[in-house]
Amino acid sequence: MSKENIKNLEEMTFYPAGPLNQFLVQIGRVVEVDGQQIAVFRLSDDRIFAVLNRTPHPKGGPLAEGIVSGHYLYDPLYDWKIDLTTGLVQAPDTGQVQIFPVKVEGDQVFIATENLQKA
Amino acid sequence: MGKDREKLVVIGNGMAGISAVEQILKLTTKFDITVIGSEPHPNYNRIMLSYVLEGSKTIDDIVLNDLGWYKDNGITLHMGRAVAKIDELNKEVITIDGLKVPFDKVIIATGSNSFILPIPGSDKEGVVGFRDIADCNQMLDAAKCYKKAAVIGGGLLGLEAAKGLVQLGMDVTVVHLMEDLMERQLDHQAASMLKAELERQGIKFKMGAQTVELLGDARVSGLRFADDTVLDAEFVVMTVGIKPNITVAKDSGIEVNRGIVVNDYLQTSMEGVYSVGECTEHRGTCYGLVAPLFEQGMILAKHISGVETVPYEGSIVSTKLKISGVDVFSTGEFIDGPEHTVIANKDDWKRTYKKIILKDNVMVGAVLFGDITDSAQLQKLIKLKTVMTDDLYASLMGTGCCGGEGKKGISVDTMSNDEIVCGCNGVTKGTIVDVITNQGLTTVDEIKACTGATRSCGGCKPVVEQILQYVLGDEFKTAAKQGICGCTTLSRDEIVAEIKDKGLQTTKEVMNVLGWSQTEGCSKCRPAINYYLGMIYPDTHEDEKQSRFVNERMNANIQKDGTYTVVPRMYGGVTTPEDLKKIADVSLKYDVKVVKVTGGQRLDLIGVKKEDLPKVWEELDMPSGYAYAKSLRTVKTCVGSQFCRFGTQDSMGMGAILERKFERLDFPAKFKLAVNGCPRNCAESCTKDIGIVGNDGGWEIFVGGNGGIKARLADSLCKVKTDEELIEICGAIMQFYRETGNYLERTSEWVERIGLDHIKAVIVDDIEGRKALMERIEFALKQVEDPWKKALRDKEQTGKLFNGLEMSNQL
Numbered sequence: 015m016s017k018e019n020i021k022n023l024e025e026m027t028f029y030p031a032g033p034l035n036q037f038l039v040q041i042g043r044v045v046e047v048d049g050q051q052i053a054v055f056r057l058s059d060d061r062i063f064a065v066l067n068r069t070p071h072p073k074g075g076p077l078a079e080g081i082v083s084g085h086y087l088y089d090p091l092y093d094w095k096i097d098l099t100t101g102l103v104q105a106p107d108t109g110q111v112q113i114f115p116v117k118v119e120g121d122q123v124f125i126a127t128e129n130l131q132k133a
Numbered sequence: 134m135g136k137d138r139e140k141l142v143v144i145g146n147g148m149a150g151i152s153a154v155e156q157i158l159k160l161t162t163k164f165d166i167t168v169i170g171s172e173p174h175p176n177y178n179r180i181m182l183s184y185v186l187e188g189s190k191t192i193d194d195i196v197l198n199d200l201g202w203y204k205d206n207g208i209t210l211h212m213g214r215a216v217a218k219i220d221e222l223n224k225e226v227i228t229i230d231g232l233k234v235p236f237d238k239v240i241i242a243t244g245s246n247s248f249i250l251p252i253p254g255s256d257k258e259g260v261v262g263f264r265d266i267a268d269c270n271q272m273l274d275a276a277k278c279y280k281k282a283a284v285i286g287g288g289l290l291g292l293e294a295a296k297g298l299v300q301l302g303m304d305v306t307v308v309h310l311m312e313d314l315m316e317r318q319l320d321h322q323a324a325s326m327l328k329a330e331l332e333r334q335g336i337k338f339k340m341g342a343q344t345v346e347l348l349g350d351a352r353v354s355g356l357r358f359a360d361d362t363v364l365d366a367e368f369v370v371m372t373v374g375i376k377p378n379i380t381v382a383k384d385s386g387i388e389v390n391r392g393i394v395v396n397d398y399l400q401t402s403m404e405g406v407y408s409v410g411e412c413t414e415h416r417g418t419c420y421g422l423v424a425p426l427f428e429q430g431m432i433l434a435k436h437i438s439g440v441e442t443v444p445y446e447g448s449i450v451s452t453k454l455k456i457s458g459v460d461v462f463s464t465g466e467f468i469d470g471p472e473h474t475v476i477a478n479k480d481d482w483k484r485t486y487k488k489i490i491l492k493d494n495v496m497v498g499a500v501l502f503g504d505i506t507d508s509a510q511l512q513k514l515i516k517l518k519t520v521m522t523d524d525l526y527a528s529l530m531g532t533g534c535c536g537g538e539g540k541k542g543i544s545v546d547t548m549s550n551d552e553i554v555c556g557c558n559g560v561t562k563g564t565i566v567d568v569i570t571n572q573g574l575t576t577v578d579e580i581k582a583c584t585g586a587t588r589s590c591g592g593c594k595p596v597v598e599q600i601l602q603y604v605l606g607d608e609f610k611t612a613a614k615q616g617i618c619g620c621t622t623l624s625r626d627e628i629v630a631e632i633k634d635k636g637l638q639t640t641k642e643v644m645n646v647l648g649w650s651q652t653e654g655c656s657k658c659r660p661a662i663n664y665y666l667g668m669i670y671p672d673t674h675e676d677e678k679q680s681r682f683v684n685e686r687m688n689a690n691i692q693k694d695g696t697y698t699v700v701p702r703m704y705g706g707v708t709t710p711e712d713l714k715k716i717a718d719v720s721l722k723y724d725v726k727v728v729k730v731t732g733g734q735r736l737d738l739i740g741v742k743k744e745d746l747p748k749v750w751e752e753l754d755m756p757s758g759y760a761y762a763k764s765l766r767t768v769k770t771c772v773g774s775q776f777c778r779f780g781t782q783d784s785m786g787m788g789a790i791l792e793r794k795f796e797r798l799d800f801p802a803k804f805k806l807a808v809n810g811c812p813r814n815c816a817e818s819c820t821k822d823i824g825i826v827g828n829d830g831g832w833e834i835f836v837g838g839n840g841g842i843k844a845r846l847a848d849s850l851c852k853v854k855t856d857e858e859l860i861e862i863c864g865a866i867m868q869f870y871r872e873t874g875n876y877l878e879r880t881s882e883w884v885e886r887i888g889l890d891h892i893k894a895v896i897v898d899d900i901e902g903r904k905a906l907m908e909r910i911e912f913a914l915k916q917v918e919d920p921w922k923k924a925l926r927d928k929e930q931t932g933k934l935f936n937g938l939e940m941s942n943q944l
Contacts, residue, residue: 032938038930040653040679041686044937051937058653076695079683081656088656090683090691095655127942 028124042078053078063098070109139237146170149410150242156434173213186297219385245375245411254347276301283366291372392419397444399433427559465498555586618657661876671913684761700760705788706734733767750921768792773810780810782827797917801874837884845881868910
């Protein structure tokens with residue numbers, strides 16, 4: 015991440031998404047905000063990542079139900095491999111899913127939704 | 134094309150002509166090539182027509198050189214055009230429709246025609262040979278309209294045709310003049326074993342019968358034999374022999390006898406004209422099999438291209454019958470006389486037979502039935518006129534005390550470079566060695582893609598593997614190995630063995646201990662390992678939801694918009710007005726988009742929102758239909774003896790019993806059953822993993838059918854008399870498949886990989902083994918529970934799995 019992004023990150027407002035124990039390890043969960051869906055993933059090392067719950071595959075569909083391996087997600091409908099840290103689709107497929115900054119404080123998960131477009 | 138290039142015209146667009154052309158293209162670019170063929174198809178593998186008939190391959194599958202190949206190699210192709218004669222004076226090949234093609238050199242490769250018996254009625258409608266795609270299509274059409282067929286001639290081709298017609302549902306009788314089938318390739322012993330096996334597969338035989346007339350009006354209706362008896366038949370296939378197609382040569386003034394006469398370099402009596410394949414007669418012999426054609430083609434190619442070559446001195450032929458589940462092989466001299474020493478081993482239990490014939494201690498012939506794993510080795514030993522030794526005997530026949538221990542494969546190092554490894558595609562050892570060393574290929578699949586070896590019947594795969602191993606040496610093991618996915622080099626069997634040996638309990642443990650490259654695996658291996666663990670430890674393995682594909686995790690099928698479908702059980706496809714009412718009420722309440730009748734005789738509620746799934750299950754209060762799972766899906770049934778006037782067995786009742794007994798268990802892939810009350814087969818057993826057909830007094834069980842992406846008709850496994858036996862055999866099949874199937878491998882592939890004979894030996898013949906399989910599946914069945922009920926019981930987990938969270942962007 016570039017310096018500019020880190021600065022932005024500090025300025026961002028994080029909103030509470032729910033307690034950590036509401037997120038099963040390696041199983042995604044949908045968080046709704048402003049009529050939009052964010053798919054939240056808790057990795058086996060307890061890191062949390064949040065992405066827009068929409069596959070970049072042209073046929074569309076959700077992401078929350080995919081198989082999680084390390085910080086990668088396997089799209090549940092088309093088996094595309096997506097890096098949850100960057101949102102980038104891995105070769106041979108291409109594309110990027112929108113990602114949202116996440117922090118965990120105490121037992122609460124917070125997500126910054128500034129870049130989320132209203133539905 | 135340059136004028137200085139020589140013009141080569143090939144008459145005949147079949148395997149012999151085109152394989153000669155392929156060899157020529159490798160040696161020289163000096164020819165402008167034109168191919169003229171009478172069939173309206175590019176070159177296809179004629180010996181695979183049996184598979185087309187049997188239904189395991191399509192015509193596209195057996196095309197050897199598609200139109201692009203001709204174009205890429207600059208070959209002018211005239212399809213559907215027959216040649217009238219070769220005009221020696223003007224150096225032109227003239228077609229029947231008047232086209233004149235100038236030539237410098239000609240190759241005649243016109244093959245052969247079916248020999249049609251010169252008896253009254255043989256010109257009637259419904260009488261065909263079995264040589265080409267047109268014959269094959271006629272047979273496929275006939276099977277749709279007619280029931281009774283006769284095949285005249287119990288040789289290789291006749292038996293393959295008969296099996297194909299039986300597979301297509303016809304009642305087939307093979308009529309054979311001699312007392313033994315395939316008497317030109319098999320001895321009496323092997324022939325009787327073959328006949329018994331084919332009778333088991335539903336072919337009828339009339340032996341020692343001479344057909345003297347075909348009866349009927351315009352269309353054939355029956356056969357009359359020399360003893361005046363009659364056999365009804367609405368369709369007749371004549372496979373009594375082939376006749377070299379010598380018309381063109383004869384009309385052009387070339388010397389012919391039975392075939393087109395050639396010298397040891399395949400040259401005919403006309404200057405610059407060669408002949409190759411089945412139309413050819415060399416040293417008094419016309420060959421009707423595929424291997425000689427490649428051997429001839431290779432020598433012809435060298436000679437015509439001006440490359441030095443040894444003369445052709447004839448071929449030792451060997452035969453392999455291409456009927457699934459019937460393995461027969463013979464090579465060289467197979468009938469023993471007083472001058473021979475015979476080594477024979479007959480096993481009535483395993484239904485195998487092996488005979489090796491020696492003359493002055495030199496191996497001159499062999500016959501194998503049932504187990505033909507030694508065929509490649511024997512073929513080579515006999516071709517090389519090998520002297521039998523004690524060591525060789527031990528390696529071929531076993532030492533007598535521990536059954537063939539220390540058995541060695543054929544020694545590929547002593548094989549000469551121009552020896553043909555792949556008989557279907559004419560690929561030599563030299564070519565294979567070349568692509569391995571110069572192009573760095575390391576797997577059989579790569580060699581197949583590059584050279585065509587193993588592409589057709591696959592019989593040469595072990596030899597290709599040995600050559601690969603021989604060339605790569607120590608690199609072979611690591612280089613050639615492919616694991617179940619990109620995360621590992623281990624195969625399914627190795628993983629299962631390691632799990633058992635080391636007592637591994639979780640996918641994580643498996644991946645850590647066995648050195649996965651991606652530490653948490655991928656979407657391919659995680660579900661597979663989760664399945665193998667559950668199969669090995671049915672009572673203690675804790676199912677890993679995070680390693681399940683979405684449908685199996687949510688117990689519903691995800692649709693492309695993220696909604697789900699719900700299919701409740703309807704045991705044996707039978708429902709009640711009460712259940713239908715519930716389904717209707719729930720569908721209205723939860724705004725289901727479509728209610729569809731599925732292919733498996735039940736109802737599918739399409740378009741249920743994820744968070745509504747638990748409520749839908751609760752209100753339906755019906756068991757899960759497992760429409761989403763690699764598990765028992767539906768048991769399709771017909772009405773059966775409860776109501777149907779034709780029914781001989783209670784198919785609805787038996788369907789429901791089987792579905793209730795075996796539901797909920799994980800399988801390598803989805804699993805479908807059908808139960809029919811009579812052989813009319815209204816519930817379509819032939820396309821199910823297990824298909825059951827009731828008859829008066831019992832049931833017949835079929836396995837390995839598939840109606841999906843690659844259709845396959847199920848094979849008959851056995852017949853049983855009682856319901857108890859039926860249930861036990863079904864259970865044993867399922868457990869054997871669970872224990873040996875690769876994850877995602879359907880039974881249609883599994884049956885072909887494991888072999889029907891082996892499955893029969895395990896399930897049908899070995900009664901103790903079957904009981905043990907049944908005990909293991911019963912134990913596993915004790916551990917399963919309806920997943921919808923389980924989800925409703927564990928409310929907390931279900932909430933986390935199915936419900937979203939709401940978040941406000943207001944602090």
